[in-house]
Amino acid sequence: MVLWPRPRATHEEKAVSALTHDGAASAPRRPLPEAMSVALQALFGPRLSSAEAVRLQHGRDESPFPTTPPDAVVFCETTEEVAAVVRLAAEHRVPVIPYGAGSSLEGQLLAVQGGVSIDLSRMTRILRIAAEDLTATVQAGVTREQLNAELRSLGLFFPVDPGANASIGGMAATRASGTNAVRYGTMRENVLALTVVTGRGEVVRTGTRARKSAAGYDLTRLFVGSEGTLGVMTEITVRLYPLPEAVSAAVCHFADVASAVRATIQTIQLGVPIARCELLDVNAVRAVNRQSGLALREAPMLLMEFHGSPAGVKEQAEAVQAIAAELGGEDFEWASTPEERSRLWAARHRAYFAGLQQHPGTRSVTTDTCVPISHLAEIVEASVADAEASGLPYYIVGHVGDGNFHLAYLVKDGDAAERATAEAMSERMVRLAIALEGSCSGEHGIGLHKIGFLEEEAGPGGIALMRAIKQALDPLDILNPGKIFLR
């Protein structure tokens, strides 16, 4: 059992207030002037909507925050249309919030200062697949499943897989990663170039299709992960990979979560190029069994996947099997057909909803810490003990090969006390992650929910640099204001 790095603190109240985002917006709603409505109407006709249902849909994401709708939604179809909206927004000092698939998790999409939601979900053109260069350029609304469907017949794939069928634009904006990141990297490593609409409504291309470059500031990676606060990405060029010659998936059960985590740590330390290494605790396995009609043994489990040549895959799997066996891993089972594999991964991807369905009427408060791999067992064990003691239902899934895991506390919708308990545990976990030289967010981003945590992680100096960059690129504070940090 660890000592939590600081006493349970003042932050708790702040986190709860963030959940209702009192204060999180840092500024009041700004009205949408009539002149701008008229101008948008002229440009977009029926593709401008202020219908309540549409606004409500665009004022929420998968976070536990109350819906906070924008004043209007425009459905853009081209980069130039996006630029036109931003120019109007700049003229009228109105916030704009880029919207893709609506699957973000930390409140990124909420219109906390009002304004216009720029819906990019109709920008679904795959502009170019350069199979010979292993690159693809897509419009921001293309989803990862759409892209992969298109790539399959070419023997290629795009590996970044956050579970949800997110848009590539949204994934770039939140620096998403997911199950394949341990081998293929995150959006940070896999975005080569962008077309971005700046805060002045200008269209800028960052990066090139070359695999590497030392040419000036890395604007591409500055925009990746900026959550719509520095510009609106409209086209994204990503890296592709040849479909591996052989793929095999395996599950292995452990007596406890800590043993499963230790098996992961040793696998990474040994340098096994494992493609996916996912942890599900017993609660997650149980939920997945119910929801997906599987009959997985209800014990902590690693779900792994190996990519390579047939011989290479076999070699990797044997190495991991030996490690797992030493840590009491049992029932090392293979899913060798594509159908079995798909079934397992589909179940894994449904874990989030499966967990919620186990406890009707709840919403989840989900953590996203990421630590250096040697500290993973420590933080997982401490967090499990904390969750058990709280009496709240919870489950764990994790991209443990990266040191990243999600503990979802399920709290009754509208129950302020349960929420406060969950947020307090989340806060303790983040503090521990930071003390262990890790991050408050491995892949979900900051949004509204983790503003206080980012302050602690980056420190006043880091936040000051971020503010200076924001001020330089968005002096009017119209690009998704009130997110990531407070001005």
Place this chain on the structure above:
Amino acid sequence: MVLWPRPRATHEEKAVSALTHDGAASAPRRPLPEAMSVALQALFGPRLSSAEAVRLQHGRDESPFPTTPPDAVVFCETTEEVAAVVRLAAEHRVPVIPYGAGSSLEGQLLAVQGGVSIDLSRMTRILRIAAEDLTATVQAGVTREQLNAELRSLGLFFPVDPGANASIGGMAATRASGTNAVRYGTMRENVLALTVVTGRGEVVRTGTRARKSAAGYDLTRLFVGSEGTLGVMTEITVRLYPLPEAVSAAVCHFADVASAVRATIQTIQLGVPIARCELLDVNAVRAVNRQSGLALREAPMLLMEFHGSPAGVKEQAEAVQAIAAELGGEDFEWASTPEERSRLWAARHRAYFAGLQQHPGTRSVTTDTCVPISHLAEIVEASVADAEASGLPYYIVGHVGDGNFHLAYLVKDGDAAERATAEAMSERMVRLAIALEGSCSGEHGIGLHKIGFLEEEAGPGGIALMRAIKQALDPLDILNPGKIFLR
């Protein structure tokens, strides 16, 4: 033969003038005020030098520019000392130029506006090796050879290898890469966290030791490749890798450069995880033979290395051998002992000096373009034809697995006409690279030499964003001013 994308142009004169950096500095030298000298003297005593020899040494790098010395050099030993120098520089509006091993190639170190060179070469402490997390934190002056010597007994290595025994700080500042990048990535992928002294002389830590993070703006990658213009890096946390179980190197000769390049293209497209894939043209092979006492066949050559398990390495090598054979590759020879391998790689790393020594009294004008892999044969062939037609001696080495190669034109020192010829060829090559959706710099950075090229590559919109960031983080323009772009 390709059509060059634009007529030979006005840029030539600009490039030649940049070589003497008329205008490249964009501003006159700023005097070092007596008060600052006195303050530095008080802080650094004998570690402040304005001796001519010391200043001359710090006013040049491996670029063909005339030496442009700073007014003084301070040898810093701690982050706090660096911060103190920057605070004084801010107070007196004096430029500071971080200096590591002096091995940069594009004029990054020249004191074009005068000022103080901050020599970090005494900051050689390896602060921490976290073997279990595969990370190391080092002071900026630690060289890659020093780090790797320390790591060897732990069974680990740091893969980024630009050839020169550069400092890790300098490598981060120029976003260096080199021979291993095709498999392990560049400094962009391998720097996790930084300690940076900002333009205000504050010490900021960016990033964490976690392998991934979605927490706010990616400050780490903004500083990586910023060439000392946004801050002075004093500590760098990098990723490490387990030494591969098996390593084997091979050479293979081809009838012409294009066939060698085509073999590379197919290797990458097939997804073979080759660790190094280097091209040497016949001129480079000849130079290396003379200089290193080798007896390599004097023909275009690929020098490759495979990392993995013994079986995996064999599999990779067989795949590449089959590709090479189809393209007329001959004499596929193995270097299986570590000694043979070291000899080959040492020879490769000496190619730069070997090339110069073949033609005494010359300096090299070196290109650094990087293109999407499918265009590599086209640009190499066009550039070879251009070089042949010029009559200037030249040689080619290239990290061709990344689409990056260097053509070094050897020009007589002080011969303006030869220089102009070389710069004109370089310019045509860069224009072609940009037209082929590539970059003017794969790994050497912009410095003074490629300012005009970056303007073309990034466009006015991209440069405007870079300027805005520079203005935000270094409003006094004291951090290595006059580099990357003109204000």
